[in-house]
Amino acid sequence: MSLLRILHHPDPRLRTKAKAITEFPPEVATLAADMLETMYAAPGIGLAATQVDVHQRLIVVDVSENNDEPYVLINPTLKLIGENIPWEEGCLSVPGIYETVQRSEHIEVSAQDVTGKEITMQASGILAICIQHECDHLDGKLFVDYLSSLKRSRINKKLKKNKEEA
Ligand code: K2U
Numbered sequence: 001m002s003l004l005r006i007l008h009h010p011d012p013r014l015r016t017k018a019k020a021i022t023e024f025p026p027e028v029a030t031l032a033a034d035m036l037e038t039m040y041a042a043p044g045i046g047l048a049a050t051q052v053d054v055h056q057r058l059i060v061v062d063v064s065e066n067n068d069e070p071y072v073l074i075n076p077t078l079k080l081i082g083e084n085i086p087w088e089e090g091c092l093s094v095p096g097i098y099e100t101v102q103r104s105e106h107i108e109v110s111a112q113d114v115t116g117k118e119i120t121m122q123a124s125g126i127l128a129i130c131i132q133h134e135c136d137h138l139d140g141k142l143f144v145d146y147l148s149s150l151k152r153s154r155i156n157k158k159l160k161k162n163k164e165e166a
C-alpha cells in the first residue's frame with residue numbers, strides 16, 4: 001500500500017467535480033486501500049479521492065475508536081433526513097482551520113462497494129457529518145465554503161501566511 005499526497009486549499013484541483021466510476025478493476029480496491037492508509041496516517045476520519053488528486057467518485061470513512069470500521073463508498077448519493085445540527089469541522093485539505101458548519105444529523109446513503117455491488121446504509125452523528133463532508137469534496141466543495149465571506153477571507157490570509165512561513 002502507499003501513502004498518497006493530500007492537496008491543500010486553495011489548490012484549484014480541489015474544485016474539480018469527480019466522475020462516476022463505471023468499471024471496477026482491482027485498481028479501484030488498491031486506490032481505496034491507499035486512501036485508507038493515507039487517512040489513518042494523517043490522522044483523519046474521512047478522505048475523498050478528490051483530495052489525493054484522483055477525480056473519481058470514491059470516499060473512505062472510519063469514525064471508529066480503533067480504526068477498524070472502514071467504509072468505502074463509491075458513487076455515493078445521500079438522502080438528508082431530519083434536522084441540521086452544528087458541528088465543528090476540520091479538513092485535511094485545509095490544515096489548522098476549525099469552524100462550525102450545519103449539516104443533516106441523519107442520512108441515508110446509496111453507494112457501491114469496490115466490486116460494484118450496491119450498498120445502502122443509514123448514518124447519524126459524526127458518521128453522517130463525515131460522509132456529507134466527503135461527498136462535498138467529490139463536487140469540489142470545501143467546508144469553508146459554508147462560512148461568511150469575512151471568515152473565508154481571514155482563513156485564506158492565514159493559510160497564505162502559513163505557507164509563506166513554512
Ligand atoms: O475530508 C477530510 O479532510 C477529512 C476530515 C473529515 C471530517 C471533517 C469534519 C468533521 C468530521 C470529519 C478529517 O478527518 S478532519 C480531521 C479530523 C480528525 C478527527 C476527527 C475529526 C476531524
Ligand code: ZN
Nearest residue numbers: 090091092093
Ligand atoms: Zn475535507
